[in-house]
Amino acid sequence: MPPKAKISREMILEAAFQIARTQGADQITARSISQQLNCSTQPILYYFASVADIKAAVYERADEYHSCRLMNTDHDYGDPLLNMGMNYIRFAVEEGHLFRLLFQSNEFSGDSLADLVHSEGIMPVIQVLRQEAGVTAGEAAEIFTNLFIFVHGYASLFANNEMACEEDHIIRALTKVYSSLVTKSKVEMPEKDAQTPSCPEECEET
Numbered sequence: 001m002p003p004k005a006k007i008s009r010e011m012i013l014e015a016a017f018q019i020a021r022t023q024g025a026d027q028i029t030a031r032s033i034s035q036q037l038n039c040s041t042q043p044i045l046y047y048f049a050s051v052a053d054i055k056a057a058v059y060e061r062a063d064e065y066h067s068c069r070l071m072n073t074d075h076d077y078g079d080p081l082l083n084m085g086m087n088y089i090r091f092a093v094e095e096g097h098l099f100r101l102l103f104q105s106n107e108f109s110g111d112s113l114a115d116l117v118h119s120e121g122i123m124p125v126i127q128v129l130r131q132e133a134g135v136t137a138g139e140a141a142e143i144f145t146n147l148f149i150f151v152h153g154y155a156s157l158f159a160n161n162e163m164a165c166e167e168d169h170i171i172r173a174l175t176k177v178y179s180s181l182v183t184k185s186k187v188e189m190p191e192k193d194a195q196t197p198s199c200p201e202e203c204e205e206t
Helices: 009-022 029-038 043-048 051-070 080-096 094-105 113-117 123-133 137-160 168-194 201-203
Strands: none
Touching: 009 029, 009 043, 009 080, 009 094, 029 043, 043 094, 051 080, 080 094, 080 123, 080 137, 080 168, 094 137, 113 137, 123 137, 137 168
16 A cells, blocks of 8 residues: 655645635634544644644635735726725635635734724735825725725625625626715815915925
């Protein structure tokens, strides 16, 4: 008989990730992973001190996978923000278990919405929005916050319910909301500028 394949840390993590995708992260145990790999629990406990450590590593992998899916360009709707919004919703539809792991497992406990919006992973999105909409960084963050809440609402419905995803309807809704937010921001811009104190004459002369 050929020798059994040596179990590696990567094999364990991949098995746990697949369990999270197909069954949910709560089904990750040393026994379920050992059954997936057809091995004993010994190598699993050798590479990971606890199941909590495995789940933490799975969360990181799921986050990386989600980021890749978010920037995917297989479906091009003619606008990078609309692309990302639809990719976020499509991820919730196709990867419900991972979506719930990432966004509905209390991982953001203690954080504010502002913390999430200004996180390192979101800043490239804010930059794209700033360039596409022609607004300031602060206005881009405000637009993104409102747009994110809208998109996340759609995604949560699909991740937690077996609903039909009517893509054309969602695209029209996202486009309308995005356009309204950008228009509102630009209308308010002159008002903000008018409230900004002008430079004193003494300052201008120096």
